[in-house]
Amino acid sequence: MSLHDYLTQRGGAERVFELLCRYFPHADIFTSLYDAKNTIDLGDRPVQTTILQQLPYASKYFRLLAPFYYPALRALDLQDYDLIISSSSSFAKGVRKGPGAKHICFCHNIPRFLWDTKVYLRGYKEFQVFTPIVAKVFGYLRKLDLQYAQEPDLYIANSTTVSARIRQVYDRPAVTINYPIDDSKFIFSESKENFYLVSSRLLSYKRIDIIVDAFNSLGWPLLIVGEGPERQRLEAKAMSNIRFLGYVSDGERAQLMAKARAVITAALEDYGLVPIEANFSGTPAIAYGAGGVLDTQVPGLTGLFFKSQTADAIREALLQASNIQWNYAMIRNHALDRFTEAVFFQKVGNCAGWWKP
Structure with missing residues (x-):
């Protein structure tokens, strides 16, 4: 049972x-x-x-x-x-x-x-x-x-x-x-669009607030998928370059994962499935460098870590990531070799x- x-x-x-x-x-x-x-x-x-x-x-x-x-x-x-x-x-x-x-x-x-x-x-x-x-x-x-x-x-x-x-x-x-990860639910794409993605329950320990602060500063497009008690507070502080999509279907979420320039996570996660899901989509993960991601991500290959849970640290990692020529096929192959x-x-x-x- x-x-x-x-x-x-x-x-x-x-x-x-x-x-x-x-x-x-x-x-x-x-x-x-x-x-x-x-x-x-x-x-x-x-x-x-x-x-x-x-x-x-x-x-x-x-x-x-x-x-x-x-x-x-x-x-x-x-x-x-x-x-x-x-x-x-x-x-x-x-x-x-x-x-x-x-x-x-x-x-x-x-x-x-x-x-x-x-x-x-x-x-x-x-x-x-x-x-x-x-x-x-x-x-x-x-x-x-x-x-x-x-x-x-x-x-x-x-x-x-x-x-x-x-x-x-x-x-x-x-x-x-x-x-x-059920890799059949994710779509691989080497064609990325001009937006970044957060996929998370909107809870305080997920630290979506500092991601919002970083993107408020950069003015880059950010899409946030998920619901939770923090949504109203986060929407109130977000600027027009940030959109809250709420709940989306698995198919819509897979499309977003595949097309995003990167997926951002800022929580101290015990494991963290979202960065691996991003990798199955051929998308790099930009993550707080502690907890489970230390087991699953290779900095510079599958994504980047930021060392502190601050907007400045996220902004620095985003700028660094934007200058990397990511090998999207290699990112997906890393996930296929380890997380099926x-x-x-x-x-x-x-x-x-x-x-x-």
Whole structure:
């Protein structure tokens, strides 16, 4: 069976789970909450949920249910399954397995909201008035998280950054295997148009604000794909050379990736799928040089790093990138050699002798 924390949105973790579901076409799918309209496309496969699914507006306000996910997921009856594949950045790792069963956890990160609470809550200012209550609740949840983190038999982390966090916080070993991209969803183009691209949820830790500041200064055309609580604030400060497109279809996003001069990311990402998606499109990534991109990008070949999360650093990297004669075919080949599903699942099979498709 395959399990994800909750399927209420469509982000990088959900896209990885989509690949796992396709690799295991007959596996039963479980999650705590499921909102088919706003998450990955699972076709007509049934999705089994928890008691939380019965709560009104649960999918809309899923973040407020943090104290209840572990009890709900541990109440699932998984005794008949001999292999559990979980995709988790929070709670799915804590499900109960049956006697003799094996549990592989594809860990996207330890729970950011529990272990880096101040940074996480900067994106949700409306909840900061509840900080004293949140601190007590999260303290309790951290104890549960440490306890249930011992459940999986094998952790597979998406980057060396996440592997280090698993070892440091959970005292568990983790194998690092960079997660794949469904390359069939991206278009290669050597013909670039005169715009740059951001594709991201509009949350404060994504640091779209400093990207906007950099492009305000340069006056270069920037397209921003994505929704989030920061959109109104960002639109208010952006000049006319910056356009917010909101949600776009996968096909539209692929076209934008292929035609952009570069894709910009400014967050400290645990892994970061967007730079790899850009590379599959033959497009260089300009990224903050920390975290997961250190595993996936080659400066000067697939993109450029900037050393600090400031508008000045981004502007300097953009100017430097504009003077490079990028080999777009080489950028795509780099991604094809390292981040396809075939490469990924071969590595997984090599590290888990009891892994079976």
